[in-house]
Amino acid sequence: MPLKEQGSKEGGAVAGAVAGRSLFSFVPSVIGDVINVEKTVKRCLLDTFKHTDEEFLKQASSQKPAWKDGSTATCVLAVDNTLYIANLGDSRAILCRYNEESQKHAALSLSKEHNPTQYEERMRIQKAEERQRNRSRSRAWPILAAGLAVSVPPSLMVKEESEQKTLANSYSRDPGERLTQQQEDGSLIDGQVERRGEQSSLEWDGRVLGVLEVSRSIGDGQYKRCGVTSVPDIRRCQLTPNDRFILLACDGLFKVFTPEEAVNFILSCLEDEKIQSREGKPTADARYEAACNRLANKAVQRGSADNVTVMVVRIGH
Structure with a gap:
């Protein structure tokens, strides 16, 4: 499982390090002898991400000054x-x-990106905005009853809506079959989402509050009230004899490489006979390690301004 990382992401380095340690230390402790494997694995992953986020936020709030980091995972x-x-x-x-x-x-996608430009994510953020509006209105009533004049920003006004609600099936058609979908109250449903047309004032320029690019993360405590959540999207994929490897990488790579380009780049490294074994390491391992190093370095050469983390997991060969 070779890994290569280039650069550092401002505001996310600490969260990324904590998430990396916590996620994999917590997973084994919650998996035991089970009857329903899929249900147990899903619950394990949900609990693990929740636990990791809570522990990081506790640690972040105890620092002086408090950490404002966040990390994808x-x-x-x-x-x-x-x-x-x-x-x-x-x-x-x-x-x-x-x-x-x-x-x-x-190159087959096994995961889904979470950012405010995605329809489902934007709707979830809008739900958070509606809850904020309702809370703001509740706080305003005692002031109005006392006879004071109050100016309420338009973004906090509650609007009556009589629009038609429709349902859409959100199961993906890619190899990673989706197992979870979060509702506005944090509960999970199987692939059903509400559709609405109103744009959220918590999201603009494709970012939460115009700042945060992602809509789900570990940490980022200051954005949790805006709909940013640590509930992961969970999918499953059945492996076949034709599967070669899994590429795990952050957005710094995919800003300058398409998935197809990245996969073909790795394949070219695996077929490069000039890459030889070192220090008793098998040739295949040496080539996978070289593929990680070369891909990360190439992303930087192509001008990626973000951090570039690359991991390649070999399957069965």
Whole structure:
């Protein structure tokens, strides 16, 4: 499982380090002998992300000055031949699978990005705004009853809505079958979301409050009241004999590489006979390690201004 990281993301380095340690230390403690594997794995991943977020926020608030860090997170858990993928934010998991018909390798997405430009995420942020409006109105009534004149910003006014609500199935058609969907109250449903047309005033320029690019994260405590959540999107994928590797990387890579370009770049490194084994390491391991290093460095050369973290997980070879 070679890993390469280039650069540092301002405001996220601490959160990323804590999340990386906490997620994988907590998962084994909540998995034991189970009957319903899928249900247990899903609950385990949800609890793990919740626990990691809570622990980080406690640690962040105890610092002077308090940390304002946040981090995306992507976790892949293998149970026999089934992958369970949980992610927050805009880091991604990509599966390299060989297509026998086309005789080419394909880059298949196993995760979903979370940012305010995504319809479901924007609707969730809008729900948070509506709750803020309701709370603001409740606080305003005692002041109005006392006979004081109060100016309420338009963004806090409650508007009556009589629009038609429709339902849409949010199951994905990619190999990563979606297992969870969050409602406005934090509960989970199976792929059903409300559709509304009003734009949220908590989101502009594709960012939460015009600042935060992602709508789900570990940390970012100051944005939690705005709908930013640590509930991961969870999907599953059945492995096949044609699967080669999984690429895990943050948005710094995908700002300058498409998934297909990244997969083909890694494949070219794996076929590079000039890469030889070092220090007794198998040649295959050396090539995977070189692929991580070269891909991260190439992203920086292409002008990625964000941090670039790359991990490649070999499957069965």
